[in-house]
Amino acid sequence: MTVKEYNQSVNQYADAVYRFILKNIRDEEKARDVVQDAFERLWKNVSKVEGSKARSYLFTTAYHAMIDQLRKDARETGMEHAPVSGYCHTEQYSDLHEVLNEAVERLPADQKSVVLLRDYEGYSYREIAEITNLSEAQVKVYIYRARVFLKNYIGSVERVI
Amino acid sequence: MRELNNHTLHSWLRDDLEGRLSDTDRGLLYAYLEQHPEADPETADDIRLSAPVMAYPDKADLYQAGFTLPDMTEADYLCIAAMEDDAFPEQTEQFEARRRQDPEFERLYATFLHTRLQPDPAIRIPNPESLRRKVIRIPAYVYGALSTAALLLLAFFIFKPDSGTQTENQHLANEHAREIIYLNKLRHPASYDLIALSGIREKKPVNRQPARISDSASLFFSDDRSLEPMRTLSARTSPSVMVAALPPAPHILNRARIQPEPLAYQTLWAYTGELIRKSVLGQDPELVKSTRFSLWEVADAGLEKAADWLSVQADISREYNEAGELKEVHFSSPLVAFSAPVSSAPLR
Numbered sequence: 164m165t166v167k168e169y170n171q172s173v174n175q176y177a178d179a180v181y182r183f184i185l186k187n188i189r190d191e192e193k194a195r196d197v198v199q200d201a202f203e204r205l206w207k208n209v210s211k212v213e214g215s216k217a218r219s220y221l222f223t224t225a226y227h228a229m230i231d232q233l234r235k236d237a238r239e240t241g242m243e244h245a246p247v248s249g250y251c252h253t254e255q256y257s258d259l260h261e262v263l264n265e266a267v268e269r270l271p272a273d274q275k276s277v278v279l280l281r282d283y284e285g286y287s288y289r290e291i292a293e294i295t296n297l298s299e300a301q302v303k304v305y306i307y308r309a310r311v312f313l314k315n316y317i318g319s320v321e322r323v324i
Numbered sequence: 325m326r327e328l329n330n331h332t333l334h335s336w337l338r339d340d341l342e343g344r345l346s347d348t349d350r351g352l353l354y355a356y357l358e359q360h361p362e363a364d365p366e367t368a369d370d371i372r373l374s375a376p377v378m379a380y381p382d383k384a385d386l387y388q389a390g391f392t393l394p395d396m397t398e399a400d401y402l403c404i405a406a407m408e409d410d411a412f413p414e415q416t417e418q419f420e421a422r423r424r425q426d427p428e429f430e431r432l433y434a435t436f437l438h439t440r441l442q443p444d445p446a447i448r449i450p451n452p453e454s455l456r457r458k459v460i461r462i463p464a465y466v467y468g469a470l471s472t473a474a475l476l477l478l479a480f481f482i483f484k485p486d487s488g489t490q491t492e493n494q495h496l497a498n499e500h501a502r503e504i505i506y507l508n509k510l511r512h513p514a515s516y517d518l519i520a521l522s523g524i525r526e527k528k529p530v531n532r533q534p535a536r537i538s539d540s541a542s543l544f545f546s547d548d549r550s551l552e553p554m555r556t557l558s559a560r561t562s563p564s565v566m567v568a569a570l571p572p573a574p575h576i577l578n579r580a581r582i583q584p585e586p587l588a589y590q591t592l593w594a595y596t597g598e599l600i601r602k603s604v605l606g607q608d609p610e611l612v613k614s615t616r617f618s619l620w621e622v623a624d625a626g627l628e629k630a631a632d633w634l635s636v637q638a639d640i641s642r643e644y645n646e647a648g649e650l651k652e653v654h655f656s657s658p659l660v661a662f663s664a665p666v667s668s669a670p671l672r
Contacts, residue, residue: 170456182443318435
């Protein structure tokens with residue numbers, strides 16, 4: 164990977180990685196640190212990473228840094244994942260996007276990560292499995308469960324005013 | 325007669341094919357093959373067991389119809405599978421059929437389609453410029469200059485400047501105190517150098533005014549710095565004067581062009597010192613009679629040569645306090661300039 168390719172990957176992927184991390188950890192400062200750390204690692208390995216693999220490398224590195232961060236935060240606050248079932252948006256609403264965002268925030272971390280990678284970045288099950296170190300079957304299960312949760316949360320589309 | 329067994333059988337068979345066996349041997353070979361049919365290549369295939377052609381009757385039951393989750397309804401599963409483009413052909417047919425027949429199923433699918441997340445383009449990483457990198461190729465001469473500066477600094481902090489020359493310099497200064505005073509009285513330029521260089525700044529004196537010898541026979545600098553009295557002299561032009569202690573700087577006398585008396589003899593050590601001063605440091609050994617080198621002398625000479633070689637101006641200056649202790653080091657060059665305060669605490 165050349166310096167030019169590295170800088171191109173900054174242009175192409177920095178925002179995407181940042182969005183993905185920010186959606187997961189909901190802390191701009193920490194998200195920025197994670198992204199900077201990912202690019203720092205990419206720069207250190209610039210001679211080893213192929214230009215075509217930069218995106219995957221960045222997401223993989225950022226994902227694992229994010230998991231470490233989440234674990235650290237969980238230890239500090241003693242908070243566990245919110246249970247998936249039991250949440251449902253029962254009232255009518257005007258902004259489906261907003262409700263969907265609420266629903267995503269309530270997803271368990273694993274499910275949230277894989278569904279974000281799937282929808283935001285369009286990664287295949289296999290690519291998501293490589294990034295997250297899960298099996299393809301696990302990725303598929305997480306995505307299916309997340310879809311059901313999101314569907315149950317937003318309820319029926321008829322609720323949209 | 326050759327032995328006929330399982331190991332030599334192939335050799336016998338080859339010889340038989342090529343017509344090299346006698347009738348007797350051929351008879352023996354055929355008799356052997358009749359007794360050991362499994363060894364005959366032509367009959368071996370016939371005696372091997374072959375798998376019977378059989379078919380499992382309920383093979384259709386073993387096919388996986390698709391992925392299922394225990395806590396998921398079939399309708400949900402079909403919708404997600406279709407949405408994720410993950411359905412088997414049979415499932416796709418089933419999905420399409422249900423969409424056509426069941427409006428509720430169609431609405432369910434529409435709801436699932438709304439669960440697809442859309443990235444917010446307004447979310448952008450702040451200050452992406454900080455992530456970019458640029459490779460700057462530093463020319464060799466810059467490396468040289470930086471290395472020289474680094475080496476000098478390193479050398480300084482490893483080997484503190486030798487204060488052993490102070491006594492000798494003081495001695496020399498005292499020896500020539502009369503001449504200093506005399507030159508000062510005459511307002512001779514040499515006294516300017518002597519006085520100024522004996523002050524706070526060694527190479528860049530702030531004030532190059534000559535010292536003034538007062539009626540009370542005390543020696544002061546024009547900027548009214550107080551001087552530490554060292555001893556009292558009886559000069560011709562002044563009944564009693566206080567003479568300042570000069571800080572350690574062997575080349576003060578050098579610059580003042582005061583000629584010390586030549587040494588009567590030379591040790592090998594002194595000769596080597598002179599040689600180094602002359603050839604390496606570029607000093608006149610006749611003017612500087614010290615056989616010990618200050619690190620600063622080496623540093624000055626090294627920097628001067630490096631600067632000449634690189635055709636740049638580089639300079640190291642030192643700042644001393646009133647007690648003659650080194651207080652600060654300044655380095656300046658076209659590329660880098662810095663000031664480094666010097667701790668008086670002993671190095672560890």
